[in-house]
Amino acid sequence: MKICLTLVLSCVVVLAGTLWVHGQENEDDGEALTGLYARAAVLADGETGRILWGxxxxxxxAMASTTKIMTCLIALENGNLSDTVEISDYAASMPDVQLDAIAGDHFRLEDLLYALMLESDNDAAVAIAEHVGGSVEGFAEMMNARADELGCSHTRFVTPNGLDAEGHCTTAAELAKIASEAIKNETFVKIINTASHSFPNLEGNRQYQVNNKDSFLQMMDGAFGIKTGFTADAGYCFVGALNRDGRLYISVVLGSGWPPNKSYKWKDTVNLMNYGIDNYEKRAIGSDGLDAGILTVSGGCREEVALRADCHKMEMLMGTEEKGEVCVVKDLSKEAPIAAGTQVGWVYYKINGKIVESFPICTMEEVDKKSYGFCLEEMFRRWLTF
Known part of the structure; x- marks a missing residue:
């Protein structure tokens, strides 16, 4: 039997797991964000991943060159910055935007990552993919596996540069999740905040300079990324990141206009970020450690066992009308034998009734099943104390 205990508000038994959830519903707060040009948009808490508005x-x-967020992350996680990367004929054949690298030339992986993220060079993306994944197809498999790890079930990568291809797509919510993961990488953040980067090919006969095309970096205090994009199918896209007074926001706009409306993505992004700044503040939920009580044991050498929940206090962005709660869902009893560390429930942190984080509740010790020998010993002990 399970029991659900609510420490702030009443709640019901819920499913286990940590989910990306929505904040206030669009119909409640959409008036504050009317006029967005984007076909799809998201504002998310960059630390917890909770979607604040969508x-x-x-x-x-289609997501165009915002694809390169995952390309860069995969390269950083699976390659070495000092690696030597050769430009293949196929990489050199990529359409604009290009580094204009010559087939057969060699570069450090780190330098190509700057070309990838600052100028959005498509030839650099393919060269990186071929080096890290063995081929574009192999690298796409790595990208998709990483997306699956993050729970991005509607995201599929076909190319490392985001050029339009059948089946190459994501959602605004899942792209925010990928971006939130990428900015945990310090090297990634360093690259996307670099104004310009100069480097030679390793042959030493050509010099290159790449400049950051992310205008959002100069538009708002605390802006630090992340990536622009455009293709005929995707339209103008942008993934933004902003840290203001300890509040970390991720924004995504997809299909934010087509030529000549290149500035729509910036207007949409500023509107999203200002909405987050004006309507969300950090508030604490939960506590460091929680008394999870005991579990009644039947058929065991002991009648009960203590439980632990290794939860901790978290600070999350919440709207003024949003409420946080802690919900405990656990077994009341269980039959022996029970191993130490057996999971018997969950502690859920919830905002407006939706799960934002979860922690397992486990037994602190093992409980053996009653045996014939144990019963004799128990009878003898009681006889001695009679």
Whole structure:
């Protein structure tokens, strides 16, 4: 039998797991964000991943060069910055935007990552993919595996540069999740905040300079990324990141206009970020450690066992009308034998009734099943104390 105990508000038994959840519903707060040009948009808590506001956020769409966020992350996680990367004929054949690298030339992986993220060079993306993944197809498999790890079930990568391809898509919500993961990498953040980067090919006969095309870096205090994109299918796209007074926001806009409306993505991003700044503040939920009580044991050498929940206090962005709660869902009893560390429930942190974090409740010690020998010993002990 299970019991659900609520420490702030009443709640019901819920499913286990940590989910990316929505904040206030669009119909409640959409008035504050009317006029967005983007076909799909998201504002998310960059630390917890909770979606604070969304528009068509679960609709699969093309995402153009915002793809390169995952390309860079995979390269950083699986390559070495000092690696030597050769430019293949196929990489050199990529359409604009290009580094204009010559087939057969060699570069440090680190330098190509700057070309990838600052100028969005498509030839650099393919060269990186071939080096890290063995081929574009192999690298796409790595990208998709990483997306699956993050729970991005509607995201599929076909190319490392985001050029339009059948089946290459994501959602605004899942792209925010990928971006939130990427900015945990310090080297990634260093790259996307670099204004310009100069480097030679390793042959030493050509010099290159790449400049950061992210205008959002100069638009708002605390802006630190992340990536622009454009293709005919995707339209103008942008993933932004902003840290203001300890509040970390991720924004995504997909299909934010087509030529000549290149500035729409910036207007949408500023509107999203200002909405977050004006309407969300950090508030604490939960505590460091929680008395999870005991579990009644039947058929065991002991009648009960203590439980532990290794939870901790968290600070999350919440709207003024949002409420946090802690919900404990656990077994009341269990039959022996029970191993130490057996999971018997969950502690859920919830905002407006939706799970934002979860922690397992486990037994602190093992409980053996009653045996014939144990019963004799118990009878003898009681006889001695009679």
């Amino acid at each position: 528009k068509n956020e679960d609709e699969p769409m």
